[in-house]
Amino acid sequence: MSWRDIIKRSARSLRQAKVRTLLTAAALAVGGFTLSATLAAANGAKAYGNKLVDTNFDPSSLIVAKSKDLISANGVATKPQLYNSSFVSNGVKGGLVQELNQKDLNRLATFPGVLNVFEPYTSSLLYVSRQGSLKYTGSIEAYDPYITHQFVAGTIKGQVPVGDVVLPEDYLSLLKFKNPKTAIGQSVNVQIRQLLGQQKTETYKIIAILSSPTTLISGNINTTLLVNAVQAKSIYDFINQGTINYDRYLIATVRVKDGTNPNKLLITQRAIEKAGYGAESAKDAQATITQIVNVLQIIIIVFGLITLVASFFGVVNTQYISVLERTREIGLMKALGMRSSSVRWLFIVEASWIGGLGAVIGSLLAVVIGTLLNPWISRQINFSNSKLLIFEPSQIIALIIFLIIVATIAGLLPARKASRLNPIDALRTE
Amino acid sequence: MIELKNVSKIYGKKDSRFAALENINLQLPESKTIAVVGKSGSGKSTLLHLLGGLDRPSNGEIFIYGQNLVKLKSREIDLYRSKVLGFVFQSFFVEANQTCYQNVSLPLEINHVLPRKRRQMIEKALSQVDLSDKIKSKAGTLSGGQKQRLAIARAIVNQPKVILADEPTGNLDSSTGDRVIDLLFTLHDQIGSTLIIVTHDIDIANKCDIQVFIKDGHIEKVSK
Ligand SMILES: Nc1ncnc2c1ncn2[C@@H]1O[C@H](COP(=O)(O)OP(=O)(O)O)[C@@H](O)[C@H]1O
Ligand SMILES: [Mg+2]
Numbered sequence: 001m002s003w004r005d006i007i008k009r010s011a012r013s014l015r016q017a018k019v020r021t022l023l024t025a026a027a028l029a030v031g032g033f034t035l036s037a038t039l040a041a042a043n044g045a046k047a048y049g050n051k052l053v054d055t056n057f058d059p060s061s062l063i064v065a066k067s068k069d070l071i072s073a074n075g076v077a078t079k080p081q082l083y084n085s086s087f088v089s090n091g092v093k094g095g096l097v098q099e100l101n102q103k104d105l106n107r108l109a110t111f112p113g114v115l116n117v118f119e120p121y122t123s124s125l126l127y128v129s130r131q132g133s134l135k136y137t138g139s140i141e142a143y144d145p146y147i148t149h150q151f152v153a154g155t156i157k158g159q160v161p162v163g164d165v166v167l168p169e170d171y172l173s174l175l176k177f178k179n180p181k182t183a184i185g186q187s188v189n190v191q192i193r194q195l196l197g198q199q200k201t202e203t204y205k206i207i208a209i210l211s212s213p214t215t216l217i218s219g220n221i222n223t224t225l226l227v228n229a230v231q232a233k234s235i236y237d238f239i240n241q242g243t244i245n246y247d248r249y250l251i252a253t254v255r256v257k258d259g260t261n262p263n264k265l266l267i268t269q270r271a272i273e274k275a276g277y278g279a280e281s282a283k284d285a286q287a288t289i290t291q292i293v294n295v296l297q298i299i300i301i302v303f304g305l306i307t308l309v310a311s312f313f314g315v316v317n318t319q320y321i322s323v324l325e326r327t328r329e330i331g332l333m334k335a336l337g338m339r340s341s342s343v344r345w346l347f348i349v350e351a352s353w354i355g356g357l358g359a360v361i362g363s364l365l366a367v368v369i370g371t372l373l374n375p376w377i378s379r380q381i382n383f384s385n386s387k388l389l390i391f392e393p394s395q396i397i398a399l400i401i402f403l404i405i406v407a408t409i410a411g412l413l414p415a416r417k418a419s420r421l422n423p424i425d426a427l428r429t430e
Numbered sequence: 431m432i433e434l435k436n437v438s439k440i441y442g443k444k445d446s447r448f449a450a451l452e453n454i455n456l457q458l459p460e461s462k463t464i465a466v467v468g469k470s471g472s473g474k475s476t477l478l479h480l481l482g483g484l485d486r487p488s489n490g491e492i493f494i495y496g497q498n499l500v501k502l503k504s505r506e507i508d509l510y511r512s513k514v515l516g517f518v519f520q521s522f523f524v525e526a527n528q529t530c531y532q533n534v535s536l537p538l539e540i541n542h543v544l545p546r547k548r549r550q551m552i553e554k555a556l557s558q559v560d561l562s563d564k565i566k567s568k569a570g571t572l573s574g575g576q577k578q579r580l581a582i583a584r585a586i587v588n589q590p591k592v593i594l595a596d597e598p599t600g601n602l603d604s605s606t607g608d609r610v611i612d613l614l615f616t617l618h619d620q621i622g623s624t625l626i627i628v629t630h631d632i633d634i635a636n637k638c639d640i641q642v643f644i645k646d647g648h649i650e651k652v653s654k
Contacts, residue, residue: 005539016527332523335484337512338540339505424484427519 001342010350014357017322024318025358027311032362032403034304036396040370042297043390049289058147058282060259061118062269064108065251065278066098076250088248099248108254108277113268118144118253121232123239126191126199128225130175138171140190140225142232146255149226153180154208159228165190165204166226169212180209190225192235195243202235254279308403311358312410319351319414323421330418331426344419351411352404359403363396432458432481432592432624437490439476439647450476451647454490458640460591463618463625465635468644474628475596477644481626482515482594483507495591512540516585516623518595518614522577524584526570530561533569534584541588555587556580558620559613575606579613586617592624593617599631611637 001009014021069077077094081087087096100119108117120141127135143160152169160166167188169180177183183206193199204227212222227235240246254272259265265281272279323330330343370389377388439451450473458464466474479485480492483499492499494514502510516537524533534552543551556562559579564572569580578598585593595614599607611627611634618625627638635641643650 001539002542004545009539012528012532328523329525333536333540335482335511335517336537336540337508337510337515339508342540424479427484427523 001338001346006342006345006349010346011353013322013326013346013350014353020318020322021354021357024311024314024354025361027314028308028355028358028403028407029362029365031304031308031311032359032399033366034307034362035301036363036366036391036399037370037389038297038300038304039395039399040366040389040391041300042293043392043395044388045293045296046290047387047390049293050286052289058253058255058259060265061146061253061255062259062265062272062279062281063251064100064254064272066100066104067276068273068278086244088244089250097250099250100252101247101249104277105249105252107275108252108272111254111268111271111275113256113259113264113271115255115257115259116146118142118146118255119229119233119249120144120253121229121236121249122224123192123232123236125225126193128171128175129189129191130187133175135191136171136174138190138223138225140227140232140235142229143226144253149208150211151208152211154184154206156208160207160226162228162231163204164207164227166208166210167206168210168222168224170222172209183209188225192239194239194241195245196241200238308406312406315351315354315407315410316413318354319347319411320417322350323347323414323418326418327421327426330421331423334421334423335427340419343421344415347415347418348408348411351415352408355404355407355410356400358407359400362403363399367391367396431460431493431495432456433493434480435491435493437480437487437492439473439480439485440488449647451480451487454649456642456649456652458624458626458642460495460624461622462640463615463627463638464640464642465638466626466628466642466644467630467632467635468650469630472644473647474630474644476647478594478596478626478628481592482517483511512537513588514591516588516590516593518578518581518585518593518598520597520600522574522581522601524569524572524577524580527568529566529568530556530564530572530580530583531566533580534587537584537588551587552583555583558586558617559583573606574602575610578602578606578610582610582613582617586621586623589621590623592626594626596628597630598627599629599634607631 067081069079069081077097081095081097083096084098086098088099089097105117105119108114122139122141125138125140128138129135143156143166145156145158149156149166151166154166156166165188167183171188172180172183175183175188177186186206187203188206189201189203191199191201210226237246240248254268256265256268259268262283265283269279269281333343334340370391374387374389434454434456437451437454438449441448441450454477466477468474476485480487480499481494483502486500490500494510497510499507499510531552534555535548538548538551553562553565556565559582561576561579561583564576564580569577572580578601582598585595593614598614599610602610614625614627615637625638627634629635639654641653643652
């Protein structure tokens with residue numbers, strides 16, 4: 001019997017036992033549904049992780065801290081350090097640590113492949129205000145021209161000019177601006193206080209309004225005003241003058257020439273690490289997130305596979321019953337000269353059809369339900385405008401093929417039984 | 431020429447040893463109608479199964495058109511069954527939930543007949559058994575006589591050299607049975623195949639060219 005005829009005949013047999021076929025397929029569909037939903041959720045989680053990293057890290061740069069033990073947590077100690085009188089960073093989780101100073105920053109600039117070293121000089125402000133407005137908290141740091149910022153109004157070419165400021169969107173209504181456009185060119189006051197006493201007010205002209213990022217790892221960017229690096233440094237120095245924090249920096253960003261090339265980035269990273277510093281690339285941060293997602297995914301996939309084991313025996317059972325019910329038909333086919341191998345394939349292909357049917361039903365349901373529920377799920381888990389479930393056509397096709405293979409394997413034993421039936425015995429059932 | 435030499439079929443061993451056929455020697459000419467007559471349990475079906483390659487004899491040799499069935503490999507037996515033989519059974523064995531067309535199509539599929547050639551052959555076979563109007567009907571909706579005619583269409587669609595019919599009227603009333611027998615004889619005349627009918631109805635046997643009488647696994651007599 002030709003393949004064409006075998007495929008047609010097996011499909012016909014299934015059509016003639018619709019209820020049984022659909023119920024068996026339904027068992028497989030549950031597995032298919034679970035697995036495709038799992039894969040989609042993992043895709044979504046990975047994409048979300050990547051987005052987090054992309055919006056918070058520059059792929060061509062390294063985050064550098066004073067020592068190896070201080071990395072992976074942005075310059076914060078992850079285990080107790082041997083105390084040294086030069087340790088600073090009061091009020092930071094993890095205790096005092098050794099920090100970078102200007103000499104380190106200058107040295108970092110000399111490592112092979114380094115394009116520049118960026119230090120944000122982050123300082124806490126006493127408050128931000130404007131004529132006629134209340135006072136609001138905030139922080140200030142250097143504008144990094146290498147990072148792509150999203151502005152809702154205004155533009156910046158290269159550096160922010162000294163005396164200008166980039167204002168986060170969240171301050172607009174607080175400071176009584178009607179809309180982003182009208183704020184451009186207006187002035188805003190920042191109050192700064194020395195740790196050891198004096199206060200002063202600085203007034204800046206608004207050059208651009210920074211849009212609130214949707215995905216953040218550390219939530220402080222919505223309250224961080226951006227100014228020229230020179231200005232940020234002078235504020236930092238003013239605030240910390242005479243304290244141990246003076247000329248101490250938790251982390252610096254080292255930007256690498258052609259750093260999007262992972263090899264070049266790695267060469268510089270290794271050189272910096274060899275000198276005793278801690279260095280982390282965006283990829284390292286990403287790897288941590290991806291690893292968490294992968295572990296979760298494996299757990300759910302294991303559950304999906306367990307459902308599949310149940311479906312597997314469902315298919316075995318159905319096919320055995322089918323063989324028993326059709327003993328006479330099998331006997332007749334063999335009596336008419338059908339090869340045992342063709343009989344076997346007839347039943348194997350039947351199982352494959354069931355697998356394909358179940359897989360298509362399951363994954364289709366997952367796609368439809370997932371797509372419909374996506375906005376709702378994202379809102380529930382505060383995923384903002386990211387999608388939790390991302391369906392990859394290639395994954396779904398691979399999954400369908402996998403389920404067909406599983407069902408086909410389940411059909412092997414019953415098919416063997418069918419192919420071994422003796423036609424005389426089968427036809428004697430009179 | 432169909433020839434059986436010293437053919438025995440023995441079931442069981444030692445105490446339960448039972449010879450369904452013992453030392454059968456028989457020569458049957460081609461293109462004739464042959465009746466195998468005997469009481470129930472006399473070994474008629476066993477003989478037919480041996481001729482049909484569905485079973486192998488315990489002893490002896492079976493030559494059909496010069497081929498020794500006993501020596502054939504299973505693949506060759508399958509080919510022999512699908513190319514040389516047509517089977518008709520007492521209980522029809524048509525697939526109730528398939529159409530008449532699909533039922534008759536089965537031997538053609540087994541024989542690798544090209545799909546575009548099938549329709550014409552199936553239509554011809556169905557018209558030969560007078561079931562042209564039932565081509566799209568499910569076999570389960572047919573009457574007993576119609577089912578047996580459908581089974582006959584399935585047996586002849588391949589233009590077999592030998593048609594083996596095991597009590598083809600056993601499940602039919604006498605008038606329907608007569609019609610089926612008439613049909614088998616008419617088709618035999620048209621196709622020119624050898625027709626072997628197992629029966630215990632002496633009237634049917636008398637319509638055949640040759641009668642083989644079997645009793646307790648032995649050939650009692652052969653009349654022509
Ligand atoms: N598989 C078998 N095992 C044991 N005995 C069998 C088997 N098949 C048939 N027989 C016996 O062989 C004898 C002949 O059977 P069969 O050829 O079917 O008779 P008939 O068709 O003439 O009624 C019967 O007695 C039957 O019980
Ligand atoms: Mg019998």
